[in-house]
Amino acid sequence: MPKVKIPRKSTLVDMTAMCDVAFLLLTFFMLTTQFKSDDPVVVSLPSSISEIKMPDVNIVTVTIDKSGKVFFGMEGKYNREKLIDKIAENKNMTITPEQKRIFSLLSSFGVPISKLPEFLDLSQEERNKPGYQTGIPVDSTNNELKEWLKFAKIVVYETDRSLYVNQLFAIKGDGSAAYPLVKKVMNTFQDKTLQINKFRLVTNLEAAPPVQK
């Protein structure tokens, strides 16, 4: 019997189309990406039907995690530099330029002011080690959150008055955080010296239910 010859086909495939797709996706992701910020805690947000987007600029965020720790974050590297200067001046602390640089890169932190210089000397891994950041005290006798908020307002006030009027304050709380602590933070916002009566609650988007008549 004569051998049936199976024609050998080349295994090489034209990669052009695949390459096109890959770079199309790459371009899309590059343009839409926003890097995850290195928050010291993971917060699972409650959801709401509110569709107001969280602004990127001129916002101060107070994060409350599920174990009841309070973290403070202010947008803007330049603002944070000024903020630490103000705090250091107020508390008679000396802050080295290196510490200041590190502070200006922190998107959020949660240590008492007294521990701040020590905290800033640590490496990034040590700083973000779970349990190291004990939270900012918000007790009525020792309310450091109030100080941070006060100076955050002053910093923006000195930079630009129009920004000061539109400065936003947000609470980014974990869904399972106990309400009394949230109330404490809200009360701090509304303190006579701060008068932040309008603020935002950060939530995830949830589909609105069908409208009932």
Add this chain to the structure above:
Amino acid sequence: MAEMVVKESKGKKGKGGKKAKKMSTRVDLTPMVDLGFLLVTFFMLTTTFSKPQTMEINMPIKDDTVKEEEKQAVKATHAMSIIADENNLVYVYMGIDDPNPIKTDYSANGIRKILYEKVREVDNLTVLIKPTDKSTYKNVVDLLDEMNITKVKRYALVPVEPHDMDIIKKLL
């Protein structure tokens, strides 16, 4: 894998003239695709897609100088109290002394149904949200969200009082 695919042109050999070899313009794109997908993967993993939403709340100005009489009183018939308690339970009662408080939950058939009914029944319904110390932040956000869903125009976040606990005691 990474070799260049170069097809040699089959020029006719017979002619004496030197012909420049025609090189194929086809290049193996596999490494480029590899690189492309590597970067795609990187961006996919580091990106945060949806920005979180925010809910705006306005709290009344805390002012001790305002006298008790000058404060805006809520008519008892328009008032509805929602008490958020532990274990995701909510208690609802109308007015000041409702003999029939309701115990419900955060589902669509629970508090939302009651709110829809009351919004229809009562003009100028004012909802007082009273979270107890055992409630969680999620409970409060859920209730504020229900206000937006059911379009309650007037609502306030107020502290829970002993009186409220007395009313709901029989349901506990």
